Amino acid sequence: MTHRGHLPSEDLQAVIDAGGMSEDALHAITRIPAETVARFLHGEAPGSPPATSTPLLSDDESRRLSIFSAYVSTGLTIDDDERLRAILESLTVECRLTPENVARLADVDVEHVERALVDPSAVPLDARYRLALRSSYIITAVNRAQPG
Known part of the structure; x- marks a missing residue:
């Protein structure tokens, strides 16, 4: 069995082809x-000029x-509750x-927040929705504030 590595040009072209x-x-x-971008997507290998x-x-x-x-x-296939937990873990662990x-x-x-760090599905849906949207916004702000 062969393993196909992650090929960004093919993966992005597939996302484009799917609309x-x-x-x-x-x-x-x-x-x-x-x-x-066009040359990258249509097969000009970035590492072999x-x-x-x-x-x-x-x-x-x-x-x-x-x-x-x-x-x-592939990242969009992650369960929304797992994504929320990961965002909260990033905010609490990495961002302190x-x-x-x-x-x-x-x-x-x-x-x-404490419950969502353990089991997001245990948080009432309206609160989980608010927490998900706002923590996503916070993580975006954090990423914008970081260098490079």
């Missing part, structure tokens, strides 16, 4: 020039496309926010 986004949207999201030319993608562009590809091609901090920022009861 999840367009090449133009991928360009707008990544800020990688549209011509470069002719000896006399520069690589198609910079290391940073390649990294960003690979990460984005994983998020939109306490459950109380998260509760105040999200305007929810601290008990809901």
